[in-house]
Amino acid sequence: MNKEIQFEKQSPSFYAGDALHAIKQKKVQKALEASGFDAFLFFKAEAVRWVSDFYVKGFRPFLEPEYVALVVKGKPPVVGYISGSDDLRIRFKSDIEDARRLPHVSKWHETIAKMLSDYGVANGRVATDIMPHMVYKGLSETCPNLEIGDVSSMWLQLTAVKDPIEVDLIRNSLRVADLGALAAIKAIKPGVSEHSVAAEAVYAMRRAGSEFEPFIPLVASGANASMFERIATEKIIQAGEMVIFDLGAVVKGYTADLGRTVICGEPTAKQREVYRTTYLALQEAKKMIRPGVTGKEIDARAREVIADSGWGDYVYTGNTGHQLGYGLHGEPLIDRRVDFVVEENMVMCLEPRIVLPDQPEVGGAHLEDVVVVTANGFEQLNTTPYDERLLG
Numbered sequence: 156m157n158k159e160i161q162f163e164k165q166s167p168s169f170y171a172g173d174a175l176h177a178i179k180q181k182k183v184q185k186a187l188e189a190s191g192f193d194a195f196l197f198f199k200a201e202a203v204r205w206v207s208d209f210y211v212k213g214f215r216p217f218l219e220p221e222y223v224a225l226v227v228k229g230k231p232p233v234v235g236y237i238s239g240s241d242d243l244r245i246r247f248k249s250d251i252e253d254a255r256r257l258p259h260v261s262k263w264h265e266t267i268a269k270m271l272s273d274y275g276v277a278n279g280r281v282a283t284d285i286m287p288h289m290v291y292k293g294l295s296e297t298c299p300n301l302e303i304g305d306v307s308s309m310w311l312q313l314t315a316v317k318d319p320i321e322v323d324l325i326r327n328s329l330r331v332a333d334l335g336a337l338a339a340i341k342a343i344k345p346g347v348s349e350h351s352v353a354a355e356a357v358y359a360m361r362r363a364g365s366e367f368e369p370f371i372p373l374v375a376s377g378a379n380a381s382m383f384e385r386i387a388t389e390k391i392i393q394a395g396e397m398v399i400f401d402l403g404a405v406v407k408g409y410t411a412d413l414g415r416t417v418i419c420g421e422p423t424a425k426q427r428e429v430y431r432t433t434y435l436a437l438q439e440a441k442k443m444i445r446p447g448v449t450g451k452e453i454d455a456r457a458r459e460v461i462a463d464s465g466w467g468d469y470v471y472t473g474n475t476g477h478q479l480g481y482g483l484h485g486e487p488l489i490d491r492r493v494d495f496v497v498e499e500n501m502v503m504c505l506e507p508r509i510v511l512p513d514q515p516e517v518g519g520a521h522l523e524d525v526v527v528v529t530a531n532g533f534e535q536l537n538t539t540p541y542d543e544r545l546l547g
Contacts, residue, residue, distance in 0.1 A: 264293025
């Protein structure tokens with residue numbers, strides 16, 4: 156005999172509050188109205204969570220299709236899901252009114268087509284993010300009059316400029332990440348593995364409230380620093396090695412990301428020079444930040460400092476920075492190939508680096524700070540100190 160399941164209604168896990176929930180709902184409706192599309196269809200886990208505030212279990216570093224969110228003009232988000240556990244989680248830990256169980260991904264198009272039909276947009280224009288090809292193919296056949304476009308530009312409008320509540324949430328996530336960074340610095344000693352340093356950082360961040368790590372913590376020492384190894388390995392840190400770390404935390408959905416370089420022991424003159432140049436590039440790039448400047452100009456200033464200091468052959472080939480918020484490497488990027496105008500309340504990471512793959516005995520340096528753009532400049536959100544032994 157089936158019995159009625161009894162749970163008390165709860166807020167979503169790691170919920171940022173009703174005020175921000177309402178702000179985001181209005182924001183997405185405004186963007187939809189201005190977009191020329193009839194609906195948005197999100198597949199990315201962070202996008203589904205952002206528009207619905209339901210804590211999707213797929214919010215993890217594995218890209219698996221598990222959810223979809225349909226946003227139609229004037230209507231709250233409709234969410235599709237695959238997991239049986241979400242029957243209860245959505246019912247008792249969200250305000251989602253219309254939630255539908257999805258079949259195997261090969262048949263998702265059938266359920267999504269029914270969603271579109273029920274809300275009167277099966278013959279309209281829908282903007283989407285990373286729709287799996289089999290879903291696209293199935294929808295194209297099931298809804299031949301449906302026009303499917305790209306949601307990317309609208310997503311930038313929704314997320315690049317933050318509400319003050321979001322800025323405060325990011326500020327709090329940086330407080331947690333700073334605790335992880337301090338724990339990492341304390342753990343760096345000769346004879347200690349990179350992996351154990353990362354474990355100390357993660358432990359500190361989790362104890363302080365981080366939901367999870369938005370990327371695998373990076374701790375790279377010696378030769379690993381010279382190639383900018385992207386993870387923490389089993390390598391044992393030795394005296395005299397530069398140690399780069401890059402850590403992230405997530406609090407109430409909002410991401411922190413910061414990086415530092417420290418010396419294990421005493422630095423050489425060349426190690427100091429590399430570090431000081433990276434530090435100067437970071438400070439000069441930050442001085443550029445204000446509403447109206449372009450991302451290209453910020454990127455160019457950091458590269459100019461490194462080139463003028465004699466390290467132009469080792470200047471990083473990637474971007475100088477990225478937006479930060481509900482995801483990790485938000486766009487638009489701070490990059491020489493990306494042209495956009497900085498606006499107040501954008502939150503961005505700046506992270507110049509110099510690594511020397513042909514000089515593993517030197518290593519490399521990476522420094523990353525997080526700033527929010529203010530009316531006249533910027534406010535730095537992280538507080539982890541620089542290594543005075545390398546600056547001195």
